[in-house]
Structure formats: structure tokens, C-alpha cells
Amino acid sequence: MILYGLALAGGAFVLEWLDYKHAVRAWSTEFYVGVVAIFFVALGIWVGNRLTARPSGPAFERNIAAIRSLGISDRECEVLDLLASGAANKVIARRLGISPNTVKTHVARLFEKLEAANRTEAIHKARTLDILP
CATH class of the missing domain: 1.10.287 (Helix Hairpins)
Incomplete structure (x- = not known):
């Protein structure tokens, strides 16, 4: 002052x-x-x-080791990214060019692999493991 x-x-x-x-x-x-x-x-x-806002730091890098140890596929990572953005299953299906039933299957497998009960918990665990930014 x-x-x-x-x-x-x-x-x-x-x-x-x-x-x-x-x-x-x-x-x-x-x-x-x-x-x-x-x-x-x-x-x-x-x-x-x-x-003026400054960049928050280094760019985000996915934790590849966590992805491999959990057995999450590339397509499941894409689904997880879209889940984190708040997209519904139908929107995810349209963006990825797959059926809504396939999206449901990917989401169910993500819940199993991340040991989550719902989308919010899955996204939180993925962020904790540095799988999502």
C-alpha cells in the first residue's frame, strides 16, 4: 500500500x-x-x-500409467472426456459415430474400472488419477 x-x-x-x-x-x-x-x-x-489472465501452468498430461493399469481403452477415454463435459449418451453417440447402446456399454465398463457408482463419482476418480484435466 x-x-x-x-x-x-x-x-x-x-x-x-x-x-x-x-x-x-x-x-x-x-x-x-x-x-x-x-x-x-x-x-x-x-x-x-x-x-490479463495468465496461463495456469504447464499443459495437462494424461496419466498413461493409470489408464493402462485400469485397462481403459482409447474409445473409453473419449467417452470419459465427453462425460466430463456433461454430454448425454445420445450426444456422445452422435459425436463418436456409435450407437447409444455402445455408449451405455462403455459407460458401464468405465464405472467398473473406476469402481464408481455414477457419472459424477467416475469423473471425480478420473480427475484424481489425472486421467481427466
Whole structure:
């Protein structure tokens, strides 16, 4: 807080000094306007950097060892990804080009392999094992 106060006081001092130099005609109006414009551009860049969201870290990598140890197939991983996005069985079937009954079979096998009773529990366990982001 003290640092921001000092920065604000310094900025006010610089602006008053520039205004004094402009008043006594030591500098031209164009120079004065240019310095003030540069100040506000720098302030805008600083504020933009402070308010812009940063990447959360390294990209997600699936835990291949967990997938292999549980015996989850590539197609089951695709179904699990779509389950995690909240898609219904019919939507999953359309996106993957398979029948809804096949999706039900994949979901049932995922429940068995993840030892889950429902979709929410399966997604939670998959995230815990780093199978899902």
C-alpha cells in the first residue's frame, strides 16, 4: 500500500513539474502532450498486464500409467472426456459415430474400472488419477 502511495505521489509530482515547465514556456505544448501521452500509454500497458489472465501452468498430461493399469481403452477415454463435459449418451453417440447402446456399454465398463457408482463419482476418480484435466 505504501509503495502504491509513493508511486502516486511521484506521478503527481512529475505531472506538476511538467505543468510548471509548460506554464513558463520552457517546453512546447507538443512536447508536454507527448510526455503525458507516453505516461498514460505506459500506465495502460501496466494495468493491462496486471489484469490479463495468465496461463495456469504447464499443459495437462494424461496419466498413461493409470489408464493402462485400469485397462481403459482409447474409445473409453473419449467417452470419459465427453462425460466430463456433461454430454448425454445420445450426444456422445452422435459425436463418436456409435450407437447409444455402445455408449451405455462403455459407460458401464468405465464405472467398473473406476469402481464408481455414477457419472459424477467416475469423473471425480478420473480427475484424481489425472486421467481427466
